[in-house]
Amino acid sequence: MPLLQVDDKGLACAAGGFWIDPWKPVPVAVITHAHADHARRGMGRYYAAAAGLPMLKRRMARDADIVAVPYGERFELGGVTLSFHPAGHCLGSAQVRVEGADDVVVAAGDYKRPVSPGTDPTCEPFEVVPCDTFITEATFALPIYRWDPPEDVATDIVDWWDANRAGPRERQKVSVIAAYSLGKAQRLLALLDRELARRGEARRRVFIHGALEHMIKGYRDQGVEMLPTFRVGESNRARGSVNPFRGHLVMAPPGAMAGPWIKRFGSAKDVDTAFASGWMRIRGVRRRAGYDRGFVISDHADWPSLVRTCVETGAKKVLCTHGNSETLARFLRRQGVDAEPLATAYGDEEDG
Amino acid sequence: MRRLASLYDELDRTTSTDAKVAALKAYFREAAEEDAAWGLYFMAGGKLKRLVQSKFLRAWAMAATGVEEWLFDESYSTVGDLAETVTLLVDAMTDRSETHADHPGLREWVEDRILPMRDDSPAAQEARVLRWWRELPRGELFVFIKLMTGSMRIGVSKTLVERAIAELTGLEKQEIAHRLMGDWEPTPAFYRSVMDPEASDVVETSRPYPFYLASPILPHDWDYDDDAREAELIGGQLGDVSDWLAEWKYDGIRAQLIRRNGRVFLWSRGDENMTERFPEVVRAAARLDRSFVLDGELLAWDFEAGLPMDFGSLQTRIGRKKLTDNALREAPAAFVAYDLLEDDGVDLREEPIEARRERMERVLEGADPALMVADQSSASSWSELAVSRRSSRERRVEGLMLKRRGSSYQAGRRRGDWWKWKIEPLTIDAVLVYAQPGHGRRANLLTDYTFAVWDGETAGEGELVTVAKAYSGLTDEEFVEIDKWARRHTIERFGPVRHLEPVHVFELAFEGVRLSTRHKSGVAFRFPRMKRWRTDKPAAEADTLASVRAMIGSDGESDSAH
Ligand SMILES: [Zn+2]
Ligand SMILES: [Zn+2]
Numbered sequence: 034m035p036l037l038q039v040d041d042k043g044l045a046c047a048a049g050g051f052w053i054d055p056w057k058p059v060p061v062a063v064i065t066h067a068h069a070d071h072a073r074r075g076m077g078r079y080y081a082a083a084a085g086l087p088m089l090k091r092r093m094a095r096d097a098d099i100v101a102v103p104y105g106e107r108f109e110l111g112g113v114t115l116s117f118h119p120a121g122h123c124l125g126s127a128q129v130r131v132e133g134a135d136d137v138v139v140a141a142g143d144y145k146r147p148v149s150p151g152t153d154p155t156c157e158p159f160e161v162v163p164c165d166t167f168i169t170e171a172t173f174a175l176p177i178y179r180w181d182p183p184e185d186v187a188t189d190i191v192d193w194w195d196a197n198r199a200g201p202r203e204r205q206k207v208s209v210i211a212a213y214s215l216g217k218a219q220r221l222l223a224l225l226d227r228e229l230a231r232r233g234e235a236r237r238r239v240f241i242h243g244a245l246e247h248m249i250k251g252y253r254d255q256g257v258e259m260l261p262t263f264r265v266g267e268s269n270r271a272r273g274s275v276n277p278f279r280g281h282l283v284m285a286p287p288g289a290m291a292g293p294w295i296k297r298f299g300s301a302k303d304v305d306t307a308f309a310s311g312w313m314r315i316r317g318v319r320r321r322a323g324y325d326r327g328f329v330i331s332d333h334a335d336w337p338s339l340v341r342t343c344v345e346t347g348a349k350k351v352l353c354t355h356g357n358s359e360t361l362a363r364f365l366r367r368q369g370v371d372a373e374p375l376a377t378a379y380g381d382e383e384d385g
Numbered sequence: 386m387r388r389l390a391s392l393y394d395e396l397d398r399t400t401s402t403d404a405k406v407a408a409l410k411a412y413f414r415e416a417a418e419e420d421a422a423w424g425l426y427f428m429a430g431g432k433l434k435r436l437v438q439s440k441f442l443r444a445w446a447m448a449a450t451g452v453e454e455w456l457f458d459e460s461y462s463t464v465g466d467l468a469e470t471v472t473l474l475v476d477a478m479t480d481r482s483e484t485h486a487d488h489p490g491l492r493e494w495v496e497d498r499i500l501p502m503r504d505d506s507p508a509a510q511e512a513r514v515l516r517w518w519r520e521l522p523r524g525e526l527f528v529f530i531k532l533m534t535g536s537m538r539i540g541v542s543k544t545l546v547e548r549a550i551a552e553l554t555g556l557e558k559q560e561i562a563h564r565l566m567g568d569w570e571p572t573p574a575f576y577r578s579v580m581d582p583e584a585s586d587v588v589e590t591s592r593p594y595p596f597y598l599a600s601p602i603l604p605h606d607w608d609y610d611d612d613a614r615e616a617e618l619i620g621g622q623l624g625d626v627s628d629w630l631a632e633w634k635y636d637g638i639r640a641q642l643i644r645r646n647g648r649v650f651l652w653s654r655g656d657e658n659m660t661e662r663f664p665e666v667v668r669a670a671a672r673l674d675r676s677f678v679l680d681g682e683l684l685a686w687d688f689e690a691g692l693p694m695d696f697g698s699l700q701t702r703i704g705r706k707k708l709t710d711n712a713l714r715e716a717p718a719a720f721v722a723y724d725l726l727e728d729d730g731v732d733l734r735e736e737p738i739e740a741r742r743e744r745m746e747r748v749l750e751g752a753d754p755a756l757m758v759a760d761q762s763s764a765s766s767w768s769e770l771a772v773s774r775r776s777s778r779e780r781r782v783e784g785l786m787l788k789r790r791g792s793s794y795q796a797g798r799r800r801g802d803w804w805k806w807k808i809e810p811l812t813i814d815a816v817l818v819y820a821q822p823g824h825g826r827r828a829n830l831l832t833d834y835t836f837a838v839w840d841g842e843t844a845g846e847g848e849l850v851t852v853a854k855a856y857s858g859l860t861d862e863e864f865v866e867i868d869k870w871a872r873r874h875t876i877e878r879f880g881p882v883r884h885l886e887p888v889h890v891f892e893l894a895f896e897g898v899r900l901s902t903r904h905k906s907g908v909a910f911r912f913p914r915m916k917r918w919r920t921d922k923p924a925a926e927a928d929t930l931a932s933v934r935a936m937i938g939s940d941g942e943s944d945s946a947h
Contacts (some may be wrong), residue, residue, distance in 0.1 A: 176452050177460045177470065179477030230674070302401075314473065316397060317465050317828035321861075326398055336477065359878055360459055367453065 036113070036133040037140065037168070039377055042141040044140060044168070046131060049113030051080070053129055053140050056378040061110060065142025066126035067092050067215055070379050076346035078243065080108070081118040081354040084157065085125020087251035088215055104157070120144035121159035122332050123216030124252055130162050143355065143379075145331065146338035148180045152224040153332075155216075155257050155324070159342075167306040167348035170355035172380060173311055174364075179335045180311065186330045190309070191232070193326055197305050198280035207298040211287040211308045211324070216332045218245050218284055219252045221309055222259035225282075229260075240265045240278065242285035242294070265297070276303065290324075311335070343370065355380035386492045388416050389424050390524035396541050405541060408520050409549035415578070418573040420491040425579065426571035428546045432535040433495070436503060437510060439467055439534055445511050446471040449518060450478035462821070462881035466826025468530040475518050475526065482519055499532060544656065554582045559592055562658050593641040593652040594678060594734065595724050595796035599786060599803035612775075616767035619806065621786075623767075628790050630738065631762045631770055633782040634805055635721050637684035638703075642720055642756075644670050644677055645730075651683075651720075659683065662703060665713070666720045669753035677748055678727035679720070680794075681759065686719035688754060693719075694783045695896070695911055723751060723759040723786075726794055734794035741794070777808045778897060784808045810894035811936060813838065813928040814919055816849055817889045820871045821882045823856060831868045831883065832856050834915075836893060838906075838928045845925030849887055852906045852933065853895070858915030867918075890919040890927050898936055908933055 037046050043062075045054030051061040054071040062076035067088040072081075074094055081089050082281050083101040093099065102108055104127065107116045117127035122143040129140045136261070139162045146353045149379035190210070197206040212218040222239060229236060241249065241262045249262055265283060278298050289295065290306060298304050306324045313319050313327025334342060343365060351363040351372040365372035395408040409428075413421055447457055452474055464470040475481070489498070498517075502510050504801035514533070521529055547561045554561070564579050575666035594936060600621055623629060639654040649670045651659040660667060685694040685702060694716060702708075702716040725745035726734055733741050747760055762785060764770035770785070777784050784807035815836035831858045841847035859867070867889070877884040894916040901909035908930070 034720065175460050175463055176456060176478050177464060177473035312829075314462055316469055318399075320397075321830065325400070360456070364456060368460060385825065 036138045050111040083125035091247050118160045118162050119157035124156040136165040138166040140168040143170050143332045148182050151184050155220045161345045163347050166350045167346045168352045171358045171361040172352045172356035174357035174361035176336045183271050187228040191228050194282050207278040207304045209283045209306045211290050213247045214286045226260045238263050240283040242289050244286050386491050386525050387488050390528045401587045406549045422571040422576035423491045437533045451475045465824040468534045471530050472527040590645045591650040596654045596797045599805045600796040600800045602804040602806050612771040616771045620767040626767050630788045632786045633760050634784050634786045635682040636783045637682040640683050642679040663718045665755040669756040678720040679726040681722035685716040719755045721759045737791045812892050812894050816887045816924045816927045831871045832864050840930050842931045849905045853913040855913045855915050887924045890922040892916040
């Protein structure tokens with residue numbers, strides 16, 4: 034019997050009596066990261082990587098029982114040895130290494146690999162963990178997906194922002210960029226900080242939607258350098274001819290972009306909207322989403338990284354989940370790798 | 386080509402029409418004449434003919450990237466556009482230097498590099514193309530591949546291009562539309578003639594009148610259960626039936642057929658010049674030796690049966706880039722006239738409708754069959770008219786138009802004198818069983834659905850047999866919701882097609898159903914579309930093949946509303 038198997042509650046380890054990223058209540062949950070499709074409320078006890086604890090706590094009930102374990106440190110559950118290893122997806126995201134009597138399984142959760150030349154300034158880089166069975170995500174598993182260096186994307190974003198703040202104040206536009214609240218928002222704030230420094234420009238303040246505040250603070254508390262942020266409040270709503278947001282960058286979760294919240298920045302002609310996501314690589318998707326601009330940047334592995342990672346782990350068996358799993362599995366099989374799709378509840382309501 | 390690539394980016398980055406027009410104007414102002422001529426040519430829908438077949442383009446892309454065919458197809462079905470798929474694959478999967486130092490203009494690219502390739506062998510073409518793929522920056526790579534596939538229009542209609550030039554030259558849009566008609570060569574001389582601010586007299590000759598639009602007489606949620614109730618409602622609103630003319634309502638393209646100063650023009654209600662798309666209608670108008678403006682409906686016509694063909698045939702014909710003899714044979718066109726707005730230079734719009742109609746019948750006497758007068762229906766009471774409306778499906782019309790006697794021809798949608806009295810669409814409840822991604826705006830979203838009904842006499846028993854495909858009628862939110870559900874409830878995948886758990890029931894509306902030997906189910910629907918998502922109904926209560934067959938009359942076609 035395999036060490037890990039999908040049941041109706043999650044990715045189950047019968048021998049160890051725990052579930053990885055379960056979607057239904059279980060007594061013992063091992064969590065890869067704090068995104069909603071991986072970390073859910075209602076579990077008896079949680080095990081998670083220590084670096085991700087502040088973010089996980091934000092998502093959990095106040096009295097949740099969470100055991101934080103540093104990366105690389107081994108611990109046991111029911112005679113099975115586990116350890117967390119950096120996944121490079123967001124701050125504190127982890128791969129879970131599970132060692133049974135006969136074999137080693139690594140559930141990578143969501144992950145990304147660095148795109149040269151830079152690394153993600155907001156989290157530890159992905160670590161290749163050798164294993165017999167590798168469980169990989171497949172969010173962007175098509176050869177059309179390859180990411181540009183994030184530094185180049187940061188350059189494009191600052192260029193866009195500058196174009197919107199050119200000219201006299203009353204003709205400037207508000208630059209509103211949508212970014213997921215955990216991971217993407219912080220990564221952009223850190224990349225933009227570096228980009229402005231590279232240009233020899235002063236730091237600029239970024240207005241943020243209230244929903245981003247906690248996670249940004251969680252990152253700051255762990256020493257991640259980012260542009261200063263200022264919460265958009267009721268007090269600085271645009272009134273009459275005075276629009277305090279003109280020329281500024283506003284960052285918000287995508288969900289806020291469709292609602293009444295965005296109206297405070299003025300009418301459609303005063304606002305330029307953008308979405309920072311890997312999905313923006315496709316024109317049709319960008320048009321359908323209704324944003325003026327799309328910046329292609331993702332916290333998931335692109336196609337070359339997915340393929341490379343599956344090979345580098347040395348796994349004899351690869352299980353694909355989270356997105357385009359059938360495609361990745363079929364491709365790997367044609368490369369001579371024993372691979373299969375694995376049906377899970379991950380990847381729903383997920384970031385790109 | 387760099388300037389054209391940046392124009393495409395600008396057009397792609399905005400949803401505002403004004404911003405698009407501004408970007409187009411900037412392009413025409415800034416680009417060199419010889420380049421702008423080609424830019425205009427492509428934006429107006431021009432293609433480079435006999436260039437590279439798309440099967441070669443696919444093959445080269447696969448060879449250059451090492452991507453196998455099945456994976457190429459999956460990528461294509463996600464992206465929804467061949468040129469973009471090739472661009473993304475080449476960008477992602479090949480080592481590119483993007484070191485193209487010289488940036489030749491569009492004319493040089495097209496005339497000196499791309500067109501001469503026509504005489505090369507495929508192998509030589511491949512070598513050239515792959516080299517350019519390596520060197521071109523991503524934006525230009527996309528434009529280059531678009532050029533090779535022929536279709537260049539992205540996010541900009543010919544109408545917008547006409548508007549931009551009209552604003553630049555200070556002329557009217559009709560004038561510009563006229564200048565861009567027909568076959569022309571993208572030369573600097575031609576370009577200068579398009580941009581010439583001196584007007585010709587053609588606008589006055591070709592200009593249509595504003596269309597008068599009818600309003601629906603029945604509320605949109607009317608349940609069509611009872612003729613008597615319907616007659617009562619309409620009688621209550623419109624008064625005596627003898628004050629009204631009733632005319633069959635054709636389901637085609639509303640248009641004005643104009644003949645002035647010996648020239649013929651055909652304008653659709655969408656302000657589109659259709660003159661070149663309907664040569665048989667234009668010929669028929671040219672043969673009538675007088676000036677007139679007719680209002681009516683363009684239809685694909687079955688001359689043997691003396692009935693309109695379905696709207697789909699007309700759409701297919703219009704969708705063709707080139708009108709081949711075959712297309713003209715498959716879907717011959719007719720113009721069904723119902724009003725005469727101008728005769729011999731005299732504006733008749735203030736005349737009573739009966740007088741206009743009578744005069745129109747005289748004008749069209751002896752005209753070619755492609756130019757006919759709309760049939761009327763007469764009745765002595767509203768309920769009698771309600772009964773005769775039931776023959777709409779046999780006549781392949783959408784119902785009746787009611788026009789007040791003595792009324793003038795007004796402009797726009799003015800309630801009161803023109804009403805449409807449509808028939809109920811037929812409906813069935815069917816189960817969603819397959820889904821696949823749409824194209825264009827809907828690429829990457831599962832929006833093309835296949836539906837099934839139970840194959841026996843009893844719902845919920847036996848097997849589900851597929852009966853129809855539909856991809857319109859839902860809101861964007863509903864499509865997104867179903868997309869999300871479908872991805873999690875896929876039983877099996879065949880390339881882009883997903884076999885889904887048979888759970889969701891949809892009410893499908895359609896214009897008719899007939900027996901068909903070409904379909905496994907033995908029935909074929911006309912214009913099926915989704916009317917609503919029946920979240921209240923389980924799959925076991927969907928319709929059966931027996932209930933669908935019951936809608937088909939003895940002649941093998943469905944008749945009036947069930
Ligand atoms: Zn995640
Ligand atoms: Zn996820």
